[in-house]
Amino acid sequence: MKQEIIIAGFGGQGVLSMGKILAYSGLIEGKEVTWMPAYGPEQRGGTANVTVIVSDEEISSPILSSYDTAIILNQPSMEKFENSVKPGGTLIYDGYGISIPPTRKDINIYRVDAMDVAAKMNLIKIFNMILLGSYLKLHPIVQIESVLKALKKTLPERHHGLIPQNEEAIKKGMELVG
Amino acid sequence: MADQEITLMKGNEAIAHAAIRCGCDGYFGYPITPQSEVLETLAEQKPWETTGMVVLQAESETSSINMVYGGAGCGKKVMTSSSSPGISLMQEGLSYMAGCEIPCLVVNVSRGGPGLGTIQPSQADYFQSCKGGGHGDYRLIVLAPSSVQEMADFVDLAFELAFKYRNPAMILTDGVIGQMMEKVVLPPFKPRRTEEEILKQCPWAATGRPKTRKPNVITSLELDPAKMEEINIRIQKKYAEIQEKEVRFEEYMLEDAEYAICAFGSAARIAKKAIEEARNEGIKVGLLRPITLWPFPYKEVEALSNKVKGILSLEINAGQMVEDIRLAVNGKIPVSHYGRLGGIIPAPDEVVRELKKMVK
Amino acid sequence: MSMDIKEIIQPENLVYQKPELLNDTPMHYCPGCSHGVVHKLISEVIADMGMADKTVGVSPVGCAVFAYKYIDIDWQEAAHGRAPAVATAVKRLWPDRLVFTYQGDGDLACIGTAETIHALNRGENITIVFINNAIYGMTGGQMAPTTLLGMKTATCPYGRDAKLHGYPLKIADLAAQLQGTCYVTRQSVHSVAAINKAKRALRKAFEYNMAGKGSCLVEMVSTCNSGWKLSPAKANKWMEENMFPFYHIGDLKDIANNNQ
Numbered sequence: 001m002k003q004e005i006i007i008a009g010f011g012g013q014g015v016l017s018m019g020k021i022l023a024y025s026g027l028i029e030g031k032e033v034t035w036m037p038a039y040g041p042e043q044r045g046g047t048a049n050v051t052v053i054v055s056d057e058e059i060s061s062p063i064l065s066s067y068d069t070a071i072i073l074n075q076p077s078m079e080k081f082e083n084s085v086k087p088g089g090t091l092i093y094d095g096y097g098i099s100i101p102p103t104r105k106d107i108n109i110y111r112v113d114a115m116d117v118a119a120k121m122n123l124i125k126i127f128n129m130i131l132l133g134s135y136l137k138l139h140p141i142v143q144i145e146s147v148l149k150a151l152k153k154t155l156p157e158r159h160h161g162l163i164p165q166n167e168e169a170i171k172k173g174m175e176l177v178g
Numbered sequence: 179m180a181d182q183e184i185t186l187m188k189g190n191e192a193i194a195h196a197a198i199r200c201g202c203d204g205y206f207g208y209p210i211t212p213q214s215e216v217l218e219t220l221a222e223q224k225p226w227e228t229t230g231m232v233v234l235q236a237e238s239e240t241s242s243i244n245m246v247y248g249g250a251g252c253g254k255k256v257m258t259s260s261s262s263p264g265i266s267l268m269q270e271g272l273s274y275m276a277g278c279e280i281p282c283l284v285v286n287v288s289r290g291g292p293g294l295g296t297i298q299p300s301q302a303d304y305f306q307s308c309k310g311g312g313h314g315d316y317r318l319i320v321l322a323p324s325s326v327q328e329m330a331d332f333v334d335l336a337f338e339l340a341f342k343y344r345n346p347a348m349i350l351t352d353g354v355i356g357q358m359m360e361k362v363v364l365p366p367f368k369p370r371r372t373e374e375e376i377l378k379q380c381p382w383a384a385t386g387r388p389k390t391r392k393p394n395v396i397t398s399l400e401l402d403p404a405k406m407e408e409i410n411i412r413i414q415k416k417y418a419e420i421q422e423k424e425v426r427f428e429e430y431m432l433e434d435a436e437y438a439i440c441a442f443g444s445a446a447r448i449a450k451k452a453i454e455e456a457r458n459e460g461i462k463v464g465l466l467r468p469i470t471l472w473p474f475p476y477k478e479v480e481a482l483s484n485k486v487k488g489i490l491s492l493e494i495n496a497g498q499m500v501e502d503i504r505l506a507v508n509g510k511i512p513v514s515h516y517g518r519l520g521g522i523i524p525a526p527d528e529v530v531r532e533l534k535k536m537v538k
Numbered sequence: 539m540s541m542d543i544k545e546i547i548q549p550e551n552l553v554y555q556k557p558e559l560l561n562d563t564p565m566h567y568c569p570g571c572s573h574g575v576v577h578k579l580i581s582e583v584i585a586d587m588g589m590a591d592k593t594v595g596v597s598p599v600g601c602a603v604f605a606y607k608y609i610d611i612d613w614q615e616a617a618h619g620r621a622p623a624v625a626t627a628v629k630r631l632w633p634d635r636l637v638f639t640y641q642g643d644g645d646l647a648c649i650g651t652a653e654t655i656h657a658l659n660r661g662e663n664i665t666i667v668f669i670n671n672a673i674y675g676m677t678g679g680q681m682a683p684t685t686l687l688g689m690k691t692a693t694c695p696y697g698r699d700a701k702l703h704g705y706p707l708k709i710a711d712l713a714a715q716l717q718g719t720c721y722v723t724r725q726s727v728h729s730v731a732a733i734n735k736a737k738r739a740l741r742k743a744f745e746y747n748m749a750g751k752g753s754c755l756v757e758m759v760s761t762c763n764s765g766w767k768l769s770p771a772k773a774n775k776w777m778e779e780n781m782f783p784f785y786h787i788g789d790l791k792d793i794a795n796n797n798q
Contacts, residue, residue, distance in 0.1 A: 061526055
């Protein structure tokens with residue numbers, strides 16, 4: 001099994017870290033993974049994106065022209081990546097950042113109002129975990145236990161107290177597309 | 179075993195960890211995107227408290243390479259890393275080190291040029307790395323990793339070759355491999371050499387002269403043309419030996435191939451994806467990936483030209499390695515080049531399109 | 539009664555001896571040049587300290603490029619201006635070694651200013667021996683960063699003009715301001731008294747380095763009688779009359795004395 005994913009939004013929305021946690025979860029399960037960011041000044045306030053590949057087999061190119069799934073957090077990224085989703089693929093977007101919704105008919109589109117839900121739950125800082133939960137519900141390429149382990153590994157120790165909240169956010173995300 | 183732990187890290191971070199683990203004595207560098215994580219990781223790891231490795235942020239790339247010169251000249255295992263514009267500043271030092279015949283490792287996490295260019299990935303430093311970016315008749319041993327694992331593995335290999343031949347070695351990579359995170363098994367810890375081991379391995383080093391020997395002088399200066407020619411001939415002999423013995427390459431799906439892509443580093447990864455796609459469409463294509471860019475695998479490319487109908491050189495530049503491929507092929511079969519410029523990475527489907535042009 | 543030569547060459551008759559570390563290679567320096575004397579002093583101080591087997595010198599590009607041919611210690615020959623960077627690494631990687639650079643004004647105060655200032659500012663435990671003769675000697679007498687105003691050289695044949703060429707650079711004064719330096723001094727070797735003082739300065743600098751106190755700069759205000767187109771004696775006089783009033787002789791900083 002192989003999933004080729006692009007996660008894109010504004011810098012600071014947790015795009016890179018969402019990808020990192022996904023990649024780490026794959027690593028924990030013994031899968032092959034790559035995490036390829038669009039690096040540079042874009043990370044600091046402009047649009048940011050990261051390509052994550054999780055696969056049972058060796059991964060060739062970490063850079064792709066089309067994706068199984070796109071997780072889109074802002075309008076510029078929607079314009080850039082809507083057409084890069086493979087036919088039959090998945091597009092998940094947060095309604096909060098999108099003024100012109102996607103129009104393609106040959107892909108599965110899910111609107112997840114992660115930012116709104118996160119605000120209600122007082123979890124704004126980890127709204128990206130809600131989207132990750134939605135993604136994992138649709139494409140369970142890794143177990144939620146692995147994600148929690150990955151969080152433990154990637155978060156600094158002083159933030160480990162936040163792991164239960166992250167779990168809550170992931171589960172909420174799963175419900176939202178359930 | 180902690181040594182064998184599989185971990186996820188960036189190529190740049192892997193370089194830093196591998197340096198500490200392979201017994202590197204010193205790193206001297208200057209920040210530049212997209213390679214700053216090398217120095218940042220070393221600073222965070224504080225190897226001076228564990229292995230005793232020296233880590234120093236210099237005032238410029240010019241200074242970095244001359245610190246490397248000083249360290250190499252006194253027998254130590256020393257390195258620097260930078261990206262294209264910084265590497266240009268280091269060319270003087272590299273020429274001097276090749277002239278003095280002293281070993282070191284320089285990592286170029288290259289970006290697009292010319293000039294200040296872009297911070298995005300590029301392979302446009304092939305000529306500079308392989309054809310001598312500085313003055314004089316000299317060569318660098320150039321290794322091109324195409325995964326984070328190879329970033330980690332090639333640090334030790336580069337030092338080994340550098341010391342074996344007393345010549346600077348370079349790891350030529352780019353922003354893709356430097357910034358990408360992948361699985362990596364870090365090499366096991368190797369202790370730094372003791373003072374006695376260094377003196378034994380490097381009897382030529384300027385470390386302080388005991389009365390039992392003549393002074394050791396690290397210099398590339400010789401004003402007598404006859405003597406200078408002799409030195410050059412000796413160095414050229416060494417290069418011929420390296421060309422003979424140290425060529426490294428990877429072959430991928432070439433057994434039944436009718437066409438071949440030649441690509442190194444990150445471009446080789448894209449080539450593999452393009453090959454998957456092309457084979458799905460019935461095009462029998464494989465990959466020859468030079469791992470040593472110098473010494474270049476001329477013989478292997480020549481052998482390939484007796485087997486396939488055409489070679490596509492995929493490079494993230496305007497066509498540099500393609501010149502070496504054409505030298506090796508010597509007109510026998512068509513050789514074309516495809517590349518993107520300015521920091522744009524060619525996508526696998528673009529490569530498939532180019533392959534179709536060749537097959538047609 | 540005439541003495542046989544063998545009777546004269548007796549240890550008890552010895553009044554002067556070439557330093558042990560200075561070999562017999564004929565120096566390429568012009569007669570009257572200060573380099574030879576400074577070479578001698580360095581050779582003596584290293585031997586006096588018993589550090590011959592633990593010293594690494596770094597030679598520059600300039601007249602002293604071949605310093606390594608005359609003093610029998612280990613050397614590295616640096617690219618133009620880069621000696622302090624080279625020395626930085628040698629000292630950091632072999633901390634028990636005595637490491638010094640030997641540089642002229644073009645090498646140190648012009649093309650290598652960045653390396654000079656930053657090595658000194660980092661407090662590297664090295665000594666920079668700085669030969670300041672206010673001219674490019676090796677390339678045939680061109681203007682140096684330290685060339686005095688009004689002084690004629692091949693590239694300022696009508697005299698250095700501040701409007702055209704800027705001002706002479708007082709590197710030692712700059713170095714004294716840096717927190718990394720522990721000893722900055724300006725000396726000369728034009729008289730026996732001056733030579734003795736210069737030797738004591740070198741010894742102090744090397745000892746400070748070995749005690750880990752920081753960077754040292756020992757400037758030797760020097761003559762270049764060929765470049766200045768003067769006889770050796772006249773060059774010495776010209777230096778006293780013209781160089782010393784601008785490049786004041788003496789210590790600019792010594793951590794043993796004060797907290798400048």
